[in-house]
Amino acid sequence: MTTAPSTAGAHPAPPQVDHALKRERFGWYSYDWAMSVFNTSVTTVFLGPYLTAVARDAAGPDERLSFLGLSIAAGSWFSYVLSASVLLQVLVLPITGAFADRSGRKREMLAAFAFLGALATTGLFFVGDGRWLLGAVLFAVANIAFGAATVVYYSWLPDLAGPDDRDAVSSRGWAFGYVGGALLLAVHLGLVIGAESLGLTTGEAVRICLATAGLWWGAFTVFTVSRLRNRPVRDPDAVRAHSGFRQLALTLREMRAFPLTLWFLGAYLLFNDGVQTVIALSATYATEELDLDQDVLTGAILMVQVVAIFGALGLGRLAGRYGAKRVVLGALIAWIGVLLAAFFLQTGAVSQFYALAAVIGLVQGGTQALSRSLFSQLIPVGKEAEYFGFYEISDRGTSWLGPLAFGLTYQLTGSYRLAIVSLVIFFVAGFVALAALPMRRAVLAAGNTPPARL
Numbered sequence: 305m306t307t308a309p310s311t312a313g314a315h316p317a318p319p320q321v322d323h324a325l326k327r328e329r330f331g332w333y334s335y336d337w338a339m340s341v342f343n344t345s346v347t348t349v350f351l352g353p354y355l356t357a358v359a360r361d362a363a364g365p366d367e368r369l370s371f372l373g374l375s376i377a378a379g380s381w382f383s384y385v386l387s388a389s390v391l392l393q394v395l396v397l398p399i400t401g402a403f404a405d406r407s408g409r410k411r412e413m414l415a416a417f418a419f420l421g422a423l424a425t426t427g428l429f430f431v432g433d434g435r436w437l438l439g440a441v442l443f444a445v446a447n448i449a450f451g452a453a454t455v456v457y458y459s460w461l462p463d464l465a466g467p468d469d470r471d472a473v474s475s476r477g478w479a480f481g482y483v484g485g486a487l488l489l490a491v492h493l494g495l496v497i498g499a500e501s502l503g504l505t506t507g508e509a510v511r512i513c514l515a516t517a518g519l520w521w522g523a524f525t526v527f528t529v530s531r532l533r534n535r536p537v538r539d540p541d542a543v544r545a546h547s548g549f550r551q552l553a554l555t556l557r558e559m560r561a562f563p564l565t566l567w568f569l570g571a572y573l574l575f576n577d578g579v580q581t582v583i584a585l586s587a588t589y590a591t592e593e594l595d596l597d598q599d600v601l602t603g604a605i606l607m608v609q610v611v612a613i614f615g616a617l618g619l620g621r622l623a624g625r626y627g628a629k630r631v632v633l634g635a636l637i638a639w640i641g642v643l644l645a646a647f648f649l650q651t652g653a654v655s656q657f658y659a660l661a662a663v664i665g666l667v668q669g670g671t672q673a674l675s676r677s678l679f680s681q682l683i684p685v686g687k688e689a690e691y692f693g694f695y696e697i698s699d700r701g702t703s704w705l706g707p708l709a710f711g712l713t714y715q716l717t718g719s720y721r722l723a724i725v726s727l728v729i730f731f732v733a734g735f736v737a738l739a740a741l742p743m744r745r746a747v748l749a750a751g752n753t754p755p756a757r758l
Contacts, residue, residue, distance in 0.1 A: 329464050329476075331531025335457050336477040337484035338524030339418070342450055344485035345492055345517040346425060346443075347584055349605050352382045353591040354510045355431070355439045362434035369436065378436075379592060379720070383711035385440040386584055389447040390707070400452045404459055408537040411529060414456045418525040421449030425518030429511045446518075463535055486609045488520055493602040564746035565682040571741060572675050575636055575734025578727045579671060581706025582643070582664070585724075593720035595651050604661040611665025619670025627757035628674045629743050635667045635674075636735045640728055642667070647725045681747045681754070706730060 359378040363369050369376045376384065400417075404410050424446035431439035492513040495502075499509035559566055590596045590604075623631045642663055649656050706727055714723040747754040 325464065328531050328533060331528050332457075332460055332464055333477050333480040334524055334531075335414070335418075335528040336481035338521050338528060339450065339453065339457075340481035340485035341488045341517045341520050342421065342425060342446065344489050344605060344609065345513055346428070347386075347447070349489065349587050349602050350492070350510050350513050351428065351439075351443060352386075352585060352588040353601075354507070354514075355382045355385070355436065355443070356588055356592060357507070358431060358434065358439060359436040362436050371437075377715045377718075380711040380715045381436060381440070382588060383585060383707040383714070385443060386447075387705075387707040387711065389444040390451075392444065392448055393451040396448055396452055397455050400455050404456045406537060408534055410456050410459060411532050411534050414453055414532070415525065415529045417449045417453035417456065418528075419522055421446045421453060422518045422522030422525065424449065425521060426515045428518070429515035431514075432507065432511065460532065482609055482613060484520075484524075486606055488517065489602060489606055489609070492516070493599060493606065496602060497599045562682070562684065562750055564741065564749050565679075567737070567741050568679060568682055568743075568746065571734050571737035572679065573734075574737060575639070575671075575731050576675065577706045578639065578730030578734070579668065581710060581727055581730070582639075582724075583668070585707060585710055586664075589646065589720050589724050590657060593651070593724075594649055594653070594657060596654065596657060600654050600657065604658055607658065608661050608665040608668065611662055612669035614669075615666035616669030616672075618666070619674060623674055623677075624757070628678050629738065629741075632671060632674050632678065633735060633739055635671045636731050636738070638663065638667045639671070639731045640735075643725055643728050643731070647721050678743070681743075681752055682750050683752075684750050 356379060359369060359381040360367060363378040367378045369378055369381060400413070404413055407413070424442045427442045428439060428446075431442065495513060496506065496509045499506055502509075504512075559569075587601055587605075590601050619631050619635065642660060645660055649660065709726050709729075710723045713726040714720060717723070744754045
């Protein structure tokens with residue numbers, strides 16, 4: 305990973321540049337560019353409203369679907385599909401992470417999961433004419449593959465950067481992702497806006513957007529895989545030592561010695577579930593309840609992508625002055641205000657929706673960035689990768705509760721406004737749990753030195 309030390313002598317050799325490492329890092333950055341379009345164009349913007357519309361067209365006069373003997377409201381279909389796919393990830397991701405560390409074949413695993421997800425995403429082009437079940441299956445496969453590929457992708461970071469370089473390398477990857485996601489989303493926005501002039505219906509334009517997101521993901525993954533390298537397994541005996549679930553159980557058992565760390569993790573999972581649900585289902589709410597056009601929604605998501613960068617930087621500066629915990633608590637109050645404001649948004653009010661989207665952008669980046677930095681203060685020295693691995697798995701494995709609450713509320717009330725405001729409970733519960741956590745004592749309990757401000 306690093307260059308060899310210089311030989312002794314009167315004139316030390318000048319620092320050498322490890323071109324192979326730089327080349328591999330660029331390949332690693334490119335995967336964030338490749339995969340981010342699935343989050344932005346597919347999950348956040350296009351698929352929710354489109355699959356809901358397909359389900360409504362296929363439903364009977366009562367707007368209900370029959371699935372496995374159950375009667376399901378067509379308007380709840382996407383939120384249920386999202387919940388099921390994320391719930392399945394909790395079964396897949398622990399095994400994926402354990403096998404990736406022990407097999408020495410991360411490159412092949414990344415390629416397999418990424419290409420599977422890209423293929424399923426491209427296949428969404430064929431979802432139409434009542435094929436709501438096909439859309440559900442393809443999205444579930446794509447989302448599970450996306451999560452598994454992300455676990456493998458993250459595991460390269462310690463190989464590509466030492467402790468002093470890791471923040472910079474990781475940040476560059478995030479930056480590549482924001483740019484890639486925003487670039488293709490801008491193209492998609494142009495396609496949807498100009499669909500009629502191109503002789504396309506809006507539905508056909510959306511199907512092209514979904515398919516090109518899959519093609520983008522797969523094509524740039526080829527570049528990534530061509531540059532990344534496998535590493536030898538550090539402990540060959542560990543290959544047979546533990547299964548993925550047993551390793552997860554061992555990590556949990558060790559974390560019981562740090563109850564305040566678990567306390568923070570529980571608080572984070574509560575409010576992050578709300579954050580992820582708002583991101584995933586805002587498109588459905590905007591189109592189904594507010595009657596906003598797809599181009600308005602796509603423009604708002606583009607704005608959020610850009611504003612979130614400044615939000616993370618701005619809230620980071622506030623954290624330096626007031627402490628990260630106080631700033632996160634303030635952001636959670638803002639999230640609660642966002643949901644209450646969303647309940648009262650007027651139908652078709654584009655300017656109101658954009659104003660609310662700007663607030664979401666400001667608090668979204670800061671909430672996630674500062675939560676990660678707070679958690680890093682609570683990890684015992686030498687356990688960083690293991691604990692952050694569990695942090696990521698828990699993030700994906702529990703974010704099905706919010707979509708489930710959203711879907712159930714709509715099914716019981718028939719109101720998207722009540723469904724969106726039902727998510728307030730996750731932010732309130734997370735706020736209470738975080739506010740009650742003695743952060744300084746938690747940092748000391750983990751064996752770390754508390755920063756000047758928490």
